[in-house]
Amino acid sequence: MDYSIKIGGEAGQGIQTIGDALGRVFVRAGYHVFSHQDYESRIRGGHNFYQLRFSSQPLAASRNKVDILVALDRESITRHEKDLTVNGRIIYDASALKFKNGGPAFLDIPFEKLALEQDGDKIMVNTVATGAVLGMLGLEPDLILELIADTFKNKGDHVVHANKNAVRAGYEYARLHCDTCTFAVAVDEVQQRMLVGGVESIALGALASGCRFYSAYPMTPSTGIMNYLASTESEYGVIVEQAEDEIAAINMALGASYAGVRAMTGTSGGGFALMVEGLSLAGMTETPIVIAMGQRPGPATGLPTRTEQGDLEFLLSAGHGEFPRVIFAPGTPRQAFHLTNKAFDIAEKYQIPVFILFDTYLADSQWTVDSFDLNQVRYIDYRLRGDAFKNQQHYRRYAYTETGISPLAVPGDASHVVVVDSDEHDEEGHIIEDAATRIRMVEKRLLKKLPLIRTEIAPPDFYGDQEAHVVLTGWGSTYGIIKEAVDELAKSMSIAMLHFSEVFPLPDLGLFDYVSFLRKTKLPLCIEHNATGQFSRLLRAATGFEFKIQINKYDGRPFTVEELIGEVHDRLGNI
Amino acid sequence: MDYSIKIGGEAGQGIQTIGDALGRVFVRAGYHVFSHQDYESRIRGGHNFYQLRFSSQPLAASRNKVDILVALDRESITRHEKDLTVNGRIIYDASALKFKNGGPAFLDIPFEKLALEQDGDKIMVNTVATGAVLGMLGLEPDLILELIADTFKNKGDHVVHANKNAVRAGYEYARLHCDTCTFAVAVDEVQQRMLVGGVESIALGALASGCRFYSAYPMTPSTGIMNYLASTESEYGVIVEQAEDEIAAINMALGASYAGVRAMTGTSGGGFALMVEGLSLAGMTETPIVIAMGQRPGPATGLPTRTEQGDLEFLLSAGHGEFPRVIFAPGTPRQAFHLTNKAFDIAEKYQIPVFILFDTYLADSQWTVDSFDLNQVRYIDYRLRGDAFKNQQHYRRYAYTETGISPLAVPGDASHVVVVDSDEHDEEGHIIEDAATRIRMVEKRLLKKLPLIRTEIAPPDFYGDQEAHVVLTGWGSTYGIIKEAVDELAKSMSIAMLHFSEVFPLPDLGLFDYVSFLRKTKLPLCIEHNATGQFSRLLRAATGFEFKIQINKYDGRPFTVEELIGEVHDRLGNI
Amino acid sequence: MIALGTYKGQTPAWCPGCGNFAILKAFKDVLVELQLEPHQITVVSGIGQAAKLPHYTRGNTFNGLHGRALPVATGIRLANHAMPVIVTTGDGDCYGEGGNHLMAAMRRNINVKLFVHDNQIYGLTKGQPSPTTGEGTKAKNVPFGVISEQFNPMALAVALDCGFAARSFAADTAHLKGLMKEAMVHKGFALIDILQPCVTFNKVNTYEWYRKRVYHIEPEYDPADRIAAFSRALEWGDRIPIGIIYRNNRPTFEERIPMLTAGPLVHQVFDSSKIERTLQEFY
Amino acid sequence: MIALGTYKGQTPAWCPGCGNFAILKAFKDVLVELQLEPHQITVVSGIGQAAKLPHYTRGNTFNGLHGRALPVATGIRLANHAMPVIVTTGDGDCYGEGGNHLMAAMRRNINVKLFVHDNQIYGLTKGQPSPTTGEGTKAKNVPFGVISEQFNPMALAVALDCGFAARSFAADTAHLKGLMKEAMVHKGFALIDILQPCVTFNKVNTYEWYRKRVYHIEPEYDPADRIAAFSRALEWGDRIPIGIIYRNNRPTFEERIPMLTAGPLVHQVFDSSKIERTLQEFY
Ligand SMILES: Cc1ncc(C[n+]2csc(CCOP(=O)(O)OP(=O)(O)O)c2C)c(N)n1
């Protein structure tokens, strides 16, 4: 059982409300869910859609086909009708769309009329549509009614009641009129799972890591992190500050981190461009910071609400001068959660900047997850605080050590002073000019730490045939798409996925020699959502391995599984 | 004949005045000159020096040894005495330094007293010292007297006269008291040459290229470009604007370029970090711009007055999204001049950002140059202006073309409008959201231009033995140091230099297959003024060739020729 | 003939009812009344709802980065000071991200017209507070309400001796058009802060809210009196003055640059022979 | 015992005679008089001559980037509002590169003390004009003289309702110390613009020049009157007022943040068990 529902309409019509509600219901009903969104950079009008898939099997991506199309505007039909499955159905409100189609796939449901009948409020069109979808599927309405009770409880009984009626009206209407519907939904065993999106997972990872300060300037697709963290401000005692610009955002976070709390910022490419000087400051002062960097298609403003993996190389060497950094690029919400936690751990342990490099596709897609593994969450306070600090005889912020890691103390906790400097400095943190100190500081800050940091990096994920002829290599948000493509293609060929979520520094070859593996395979392919193959270049610079064949997409939309399969087929001639 | 003079003293004592004057005199006397400077980030005090070498042979670097040490402070003696040659001399003013050394190398010249005797002005100490050096060398004083007449003519006859007397006083004193001096200066034929420094050469290159607008924010080592251009403002009709910050600097330059004039900005790493978003804007809008990026040791403020090659990788991928760029890294003033000209030509031709990546060492060093070859200067106006623009039937700023290059028109010159947009846009420049246009624009802006741009890039400089066993590879400002090291080492081994001044994109292998060449040699070495070998990594990413052995220096000082020779010797065991 | 159609652009992607429509209309009307052709002006904008305006009309356009319209406009004016340059921007774009450039532009008195669509909110990014958002206003990312003091662009303008500082209201078309025209003919930098209802995200400062409060500054008012202007600039609450708050006659930046007396830089011919003489100085 | 020696730091790399020495001395004196220990304060600075000050004394120090001291200071205060935070900065650093942060800090009223060493020039980079450089001043990069209007930090402060805005003169030690102490005890953001002779690059605004012009604001003056304050702020020329120009009692940013009522963030213990409950909301 594997159905895809597409909700299409204008910005502001509430397609997200419908999609989110359906997703929640399916999860509570015990299904696996995957959803992603496609929207324009405008607040009202245009054409957006929400693609939602649910199944009794785990899901990792959307599929092209549509079983139920909820068309809130005319364009939804024109654009997406072609994707309808044989038994698929389009539901729409003929009077609202001023359009009528009597074809067997079309089901005219008077959303507006039904909504108005309940409580005279057009807003409830979405609730009616949600009910209608459930009705067509023949899924019991209890779960949605429960959800409505939860969602609207703050708005009073009246609203809850009206919405419940609206659901029922849509539900009944669909059951009655979709007499030819053949959807069969069943679930083997109901297991409770989370339904969670990319940005929330990052925010949750930050909370689980003891992040106490988040300063940012709004920018798609990172704003969701700020919003989610803000909603937990008082519960977690975390401060979320909207900075006057991105320069201030990173500098504030560095100030907070210096003062002793775990700090983070988040942005997208254009905003990060403004943080680059601050990044270098983090490198020089050895101030821990986590930066969530949400990619969208560039250059410049580009396509602000769409997706791309175009900023990997930018991050690899952003900032003047040389200093260590780590870049994680989660491929799933679970990775987003755990890698954010790891980011904090490594940032604090090595006193370096660590990135969570995500993108709009991951940010906005929702996955079902059995759970996040809280036992795996690491929280070690590496700071020198309170009595431990007081007990130090001497304190030097940049004391030379075996590992290059100097004690990071909390200013004010003891009678020692904590001095950090963006100039080259001595062990105490004061400006110097001499060559000898410079050399020792570069060794301390950079050369000694680099090999240690590498030991923290986990090998890439391997999935599929150990002896695969074809290997689909990817990084970051393409995880699910590649995985599903491998599942399909495995039916007809020897294939595997190699996925990197810890992308810089690249994992050592000790535990898993992926380079030898790639050299051995007949058709190693690198798949990226960018035009020039940035990861592929990184791999070559670091290991010498060159992907002769790459699969790139740079139109701002993620690959669909079907597209990727097609691209792979196109290249099989190269074996 | 090959003498080195070192002038040491505190900031503010005028060592640069002495050095510059001596340099000018030597050049006018027909010698080749090379000078470089070493100074702290302070305005008064500390210890700085100016190293000046002159010879009847062409020069490309400083040497460790000192023939004449002009010690304006005590520290000059403590630090640099050890570098004195057997017949070398230290001149100093015992009463001013409150220090006396009767040794045969020491010559006490009462600079202050002699200066005061002329005109009661201590400022002339520098003039006296300059005269003294010339006296020791036995070089006729006419040239310096001429220079003084030039330099001080705006200050009136009195000042000229006093300074001439001061020169004579120093000159006579030295001739009289340096009776054991054995300096022998001679020049085969007097040829007129330029004495010119790195920053000036960049500025001159900009002027020769028709640069009309330079907006910048002061930052070492780029400020000299702004100062020099400002001094020519009215003559060239060039506007030099000090922006409120670097963000404004690059955006102003883009505005000016859009409006139809050749525009440039200059900065150093920290300032460039703030320009990164604007760089991406240049990429997206296809607005030509030349950026002079002066490296100094980072991260962050680092060592503000010293040198490093630490920002190459930063520039390679600065900016979000993908767009073409070109990076030139001149190794000599002559290259600085001609590559700045080439930068403008390529920026305008392909409508892309082009970098002149220099560093403090190149900025502050002065070379003798026979001349800049003005016939080689290229000035083609690629803009669509005036009647040519008026005669267009239609105009679209981003029209699709074979080459990806669309007509770049001057707004206002015709009745067509010129629309540029930082969002993804259509041919007319208006915002779009669709995938098809996006794809075509990425092709136009990036994929079509890339191969064309590569054809513009010249092969690296090769110098030395065609069958060399040892190859010293470098880029940018190390040119002269490597060349002189090769000259020395060639006496005892088969060696060559491979120097890249056009570093990105890397030159094609068609004209000169430097990769095969490197693979063939026994000991290919990569020499960089940074800690991690950035050029080496670039070469590997682009060509697969890996330098197994690198020579790096990251203390903020350039290699001396002798040091580099030592480093090479240390690695000969690897052959 | 220049008519409204001359200025027809893309269909706006703004929400129905948005205050921006009225501003766009006024903008076009003024250009028509001034009988300027599209190629005779350059419109510069940043990023935001307001900043999309140039696409919804016709003209030379530089739609740049969030917050950075003013430096671009400055560069354009320095390269071609015969070209009227107008910046259309939002309160976030101009008073938030771009604050430093605003101060510099006022100090320069660069002859650029700055029309700020001040909806007291970040519209395009879905409702975060901007510098002009009222204290206490709640948003998703500010659940406890804004605690920075509301930014007063008029007070800033008076403090920085801005050549022309005015306020208008999107829905008062005649007033807005009048001010836009005055700004266009003013010699020097001119700021109009245009109160603009955002019907989607700003539920406080609605048409109604503004309408109840705005009043036309009385004709006797003397905008040359800087102290009086400062008092008037501070007025915000039950009554909000619209009109020219402050005006002076400082010389423009452009007219003080000696290199520009020979005409716009872009039209000055480049003489490639000069360099030879310059190089002589290095011998 | 806290004495002057407690605050001994590196030997200053300033030019002999520089106005910064007097400011440094006053700064140390005030800390001694307030009996604060070095670890009980944090000094934040940017880049410039003024910004080197923290190295020449003792204290927790964050010497950050050019122009970015205020955001760092803000972050420190938000993480630890029990820590007095002082920013030492130059006119270029704070009014030039950092202008946007200055406006934001005033609007926030973050409890940071901002001491601007205003030498009306870029000292460390060898004499380019700063925002406070007088019109007409020539420099290597501005051969025809400055044509932007001189920036008036006091006027800006009054316009942005800055909690505490004062001016002093480096060579008037008693006055400067008095103001520094008042700023330290003021609840909220406090700016002191300190006129500081740069003996090397500023040949106009010398000790002499300042001495002839500065006068102490009369005791009767009421710094709470914003309009009067604005008039006073505009006074610059033959007579330059020094003293508190404007002061109000706005609540500080820190005290308006609900999360900080439980004490400084840095001392609030992290409860790692909460996350489990939060995750439940996603089922
Ligand atoms: C450097 C950068 N930061 C953030 C953004 C995201 N962004 C786009 S518009 C905007 C705010 C727009 O607010 P305003 O200027 O008031 O315009 P409005 O949409 O309200 O008209 C932001 C934060 C961006 N595009 N670039």
Ligand SMILES: Cc1ncc(C[n+]2csc(CCOP(=O)(O)OP(=O)(O)O)c2C)c(N)n1
């Ligand atoms: C981003 C950046 N731009 C430019 C510089 C170079 N810089 C260092 S200090 C300075 C100006 C200092 O002027 P001011 O703040 O007035 O300090 P002063 O030296 O006069 O005390 C500049 C431009 C820098 N360090 N960083």
Ligand code: SF4
């Ligand atoms: S969000 Fe607000 S400002 Fe933006 S278009 Fe809609 S109503 Fe207008």
Ligand code: SF4
């Ligand atoms: S340059 Fe000026 S500000 Fe800097 S130390 Fe010297 S006198 Fe002081």
Ligand SMILES: [Mg+2]
């Ligand atoms: Mg707005």
Ligand SMILES: [Mg+2]
């Ligand atoms: Mg200064």
